[in-house]
Amino acid sequence: MPTPQSRPAFRHPFRRPALLAAACALSLTAGIAPLAQSSSAQEPPPSVDAGLADFFAPRLVTVDTSGLGEKERLQSLGLDLTEHAGRDYAEVVIHTAADLRTLVDNKLDYDVRIPDLIARDLQVRALDAAYGLRVGRSPLPSGRTSYRTSKDYNRDMRLLAKKHKKVVKRFKLPRPTLDGRDVYGVEIGKGVRKPNTGQPTFFLMGVHHAREWPSGELAMEFAIDLATSYGTNKRITRLLKKARVIVVPVVNEDGFNLSRTDGEYVDLRDLNDYDPLGGTGTILATPGRAYMRKNCRIVDGVDTPDATCKLLLATPGGFGAGVDLNRNYGGFWGGPGASELPVEPTYRGAEAFSEPETQNIRDLVRTRNVTMLISNHTFGNLILRPNGVNPTTVGSDGLPVGDSPDEKGLKQLGARMAAQNGFANIHGWQLYDTTGTTEDYSYNATGGFGYTFEIGPNEFHPPYEEVVDEYVGAGKYRGKGNRGAYLLALEHAADPTYSGTLKGKAPKGATLRLAKKFDSPTWESSFEDFVDTSITVPKSGRFSWVVNPSTRPVLAAKTIETPKAKPFKRQVDTEPLPAPTGSTDVEFVLPRKADILEVQLDWATPDDLDLEVYRQIGDRVVQVGTSGNAPGAKEQVTLTDAARGTYVLRVVNYASVAPDFTLTTEAFESVTRTTEGSIERYTLTCEKNGTVKARKKVLVDRGQVKRLDLRKACR
Numbered sequence: 001m002p003t004p005q006s007r008p009a010f011r012h013p014f015r016r017p018a019l020l021a022a023a024c025a026l027s028l029t030a031g032i033a034p035l036a037q038s039s040s041a042q043e044p045p046p047s048v049d050a051g052l053a054d055f056f057a058p059r060l061v062t063v064d065t066s067g068l069g070e071k072e073r074l075q076s077l078g079l080d081l082t083e084h085a086g087r088d089y090a091e092v093v094i095h096t097a098a099d100l101r102t103l104v105d106n107k108l109d110y111d112v113r114i115p116d117l118i119a120r121d122l123q124v125r126a127l128d129a130a131y132g133l134r135v136g137r138s139p140l141p142s143g144r145t146s147y148r149t150s151k152d153y154n155r156d157m158r159l160l161a162k163k164h165k166k167v168v169k170r171f172k173l174p175r176p177t178l179d180g181r182d183v184y185g186v187e188i189g190k191g192v193r194k195p196n197t198g199q200p201t202f203f204l205m206g207v208h209h210a211r212e213w214p215s216g217e218l219a220m221e222f223a224i225d226l227a228t229s230y231g232t233n234k235r236i237t238r239l240l241k242k243a244r245v246i247v248v249p250v251v252n253e254d255g256f257n258l259s260r261t262d263g264e265y266v267d268l269r270d271l272n273d274y275d276p277l278g279g280t281g282t283i284l285a286t287p288g289r290a291y292m293r294k295n296c297r298i299v300d301g302v303d304t305p306d307a308t309c310k311l312l313l314a315t316p317g318g319f320g321a322g323v324d325l326n327r328n329y330g331g332f333w334g335g336p337g338a339s340e341l342p343v344e345p346t347y348r349g350a351e352a353f354s355e356p357e358t359q360n361i362r363d364l365v366r367t368r369n370v371t372m373l374i375s376n377h378t379f380g381n382l383i384l385r386p387n388g389v390n391p392t393t394v395g396s397d398g399l400p401v402g403d404s405p406d407e408k409g410l411k412q413l414g415a416r417m418a419a420q421n422g423f424a425n426i427h428g429w430q431l432y433d434t435t436g437t438t439e440d441y442s443y444n445a446t447g448g449f450g451y452t453f454e455i456g457p458n459e460f461h462p463p464y465e466e467v468v469d470e471y472v473g474a475g476k477y478r479g480k481g482n483r484g485a486y487l488l489a490l491e492h493a494a495d496p497t498y499s500g501t502l503k504g505k506a507p508k509g510a511t512l513r514l515a516k517k518f519d520s521p522t523w524e525s526s527f528e529d530f531v532d533t534s535i536t537v538p539k540s541g542r543f544s545w546v547v548n549p550s551t552r553p554v555l556a557a558k559t560i561e562t563p564k565a566k567p568f569k570r571q572v573d574t575e576p577l578p579a580p581t582g583s584t585d586v587e588f589v590l591p592r593k594a595d596i597l598e599v600q601l602d603w604a605t606p607d608d609l610d611l612e613v614y615r616q617i618g619d620r621v622v623q624v625g626t627s628g629n630a631p632g633a634k635e636q637v638t639l640t641d642a643a644r645g646t647y648v649l650r651v652v653n654y655a656s657v658a659p660d661f662t663l664t665t666e667a668f669e670s671v672t673r674t675t676e677g678s679i680e681r682y683t684l685t686c687e688k689n690g691t692v693k694a695r696k697k698v699l700v701d702r703g704q705v706k707r708l709d710l711r712k713a714c715r
């Protein structure tokens with residue numbers, strides 16, 4: 001597995017030390033901590049039951065996961081992991097003293113990256129003010145120099161639609177948020193106020209996660225860019241004639257508003273009961289707000305009175321409430337990489353699509369031919385593509401999930417976009433497993449390509465100048481950036497090579513509708529799902545309709561290797577337990593190549609042993625596999641295409657009191673088989689004045705053009 005990124009340099013994590021120094025000199029308030037401590041000597045962890053008097057500033061830390069099993073251990077702790085992670089580290093938001101204690105108790109080493117996120121927010125605000133003074137207007141299409149608020153987004157969308165009537169339409173998504181806030185988007189394209197006549201959709205979104213402010217900024221800037229470039233920029237004009245762009249800059253409107261507006265500064269004299277400084281502080285942001293991740297679902301299935309979320313967030317630990325919207329989508333909902341516990345950062349919700357915010361997006365995906373989708377997040381400098389789980393993960397059908405059938409195309413487009421923004425182009429699971437994300441749903445339900453962008457190297461909402469650079473491109477990406485990546489995405493959306501095309505003749509003004517009912521798989525079950533898209537036949541009586549393929553990716557044939565029932569060699573070793581932190585080696589000789597070599601480690605107590613597997617090559621041993629699960633879970637290493645030779649199986653006593661352990665090693669030949677795969681058809685109807693005049697089953701693949709003549713049938 002390629003490492004998505006090199007481990008971050010701890011000493012100079014930020015790009016603009018000179019500017020930061022300037023901001024510190026502004027001395028906005030006492031208590032701005034130094035930006036990043038490069039500490040190998042860790043501070044003593046505060047006591048878990050620290051009262052309000054011992055105010056705990058939320059902080060960003062880099063946890064070292066290079067040790068055996070440490071990544072898995074970290075993921076099992078319910079901490080607030082960021083998307084900035086690699087093979088041997090992950091950055092984590094530590095909200096409370098208890099979070100910190102959890103890290104320490106689990107013997108995970110960490111370095112503090114941002115010791116006080118609240119102070120950092122004050123600093124970012126000062127930097128943005130200084131940046132505004134210095135440049136006046138940024139090179140962004142809007143010229144902005146600081147983050148928008150909810151109000152700013154809504155005003156910008158309203159004005160854009162007013163100023164560019166011919167190409168921009170603002171719309172309200174069908175469901176308000178739990179706090180009763182409206183969610184808006186803009187649709188952009190030639191003739192946007194008239195019915196769609198066959199144009200596919202590129203769907204660009206931001207702010208599923210409340211604190212990820214740049215994700216909305218970049219989406220909004222792209223909308224402004226397109227609208228203002230139409231008619232003057234050749235490439236953009238051509239694209240906006242062929243496709244529509246839907247931009248919903250802020251999906252999680254409640255969360256964003258709390259993070260951006262209320263999270264910025266809070267006069268704690270208004271909240272005296274909760275004032276950690278005992279009423280002496282004048283301004284201080286509450287930790288739960290600026291670094292809120294989820295939505296405002298406090299109790300499953302209950303729409304609590306408006307503003308409850310805000311009150312709760314002002315309490316210690318209040319950031320824990322809410323559903324992680326990017327685990328609540330229906331695609332593989334309930335699988336690995338999402339939590340079933342409401343207090344955890346990746347809480348998936350009570351059921352698939354339980355939240356109004358994800359229902360809003362689902363309904364757009366169902367009713368448009370979304371041939372390309374990007375959901376913006378921060379941070380990590382990553383382009384993530386489906387699937388969200390490791391291909392060897394066995395799904396509820398008992399088969400490995402495998403790569404998506406469009407792996408090649410998804411990877412190629414990812415690489416082209418990465419050449420614009422400089423991000424790493426990887427699978428979702430290479431960061432860590434996820435299920436229930438936006439593209440887990442959209443890609444698997446429609447076949448339209450979908451990606452997650454994790455924007456920026458260091459922070460959830462860095463100084464705004466970095467947002468500007470991310471959009472227009474900086475350094476060797478100058479003139480490219482995420483703008484360049486989005487333009488490629490729009491080109492892809494309009495490219496019939498990846499979509500089906502229905503071409504033909506029908507009575508002018510008739511409605512053509514393409515619909516399909518199916519069951520979308522969650523991890524363990526499925527739910528009734530559909531797509532239903534329509535166009536109006538233009539005056540010419542000729543239509544050309546770019547559509548997603550009729551057969552969903554989940555129905556494609558899969559090639560699967562399964563082990564034969566009986567191993568050709570089996571060895572069972574029971575040995576006394578090594579001393580704590582010590583290890584015991586067991587030898588296994590493999591007489592010939594094995595398609596699958598499986599080593600299982602078992603012991604009697606619910607504590608922690610780890611397993612490392614080495615192969616003897618000449619006089620060296622080379623590690624070929626490890627397993628380090630959380631305490632209580634047993635260990636297993638599976639190697640594919642294991643070469644003949646001698647293997648060393650090392651059992652490490654991480655923290656176990658068992659008297660002995662048992663290693664079972666089995667070598668298998670495998671059988672390769674291809675599952676049958678199936679096809680799916682749309683039902684195409686031709687309607688006049690609401691009456692169905694003609695109905696037809698349509699099978700259409702990627703790149704295929706289907707010709708239809710509906711003139712007679714649809715009279």
Ligand SMILES: [Zn+2]
Binds near residue numbers: 326
């Ligand atoms: Zn996110």
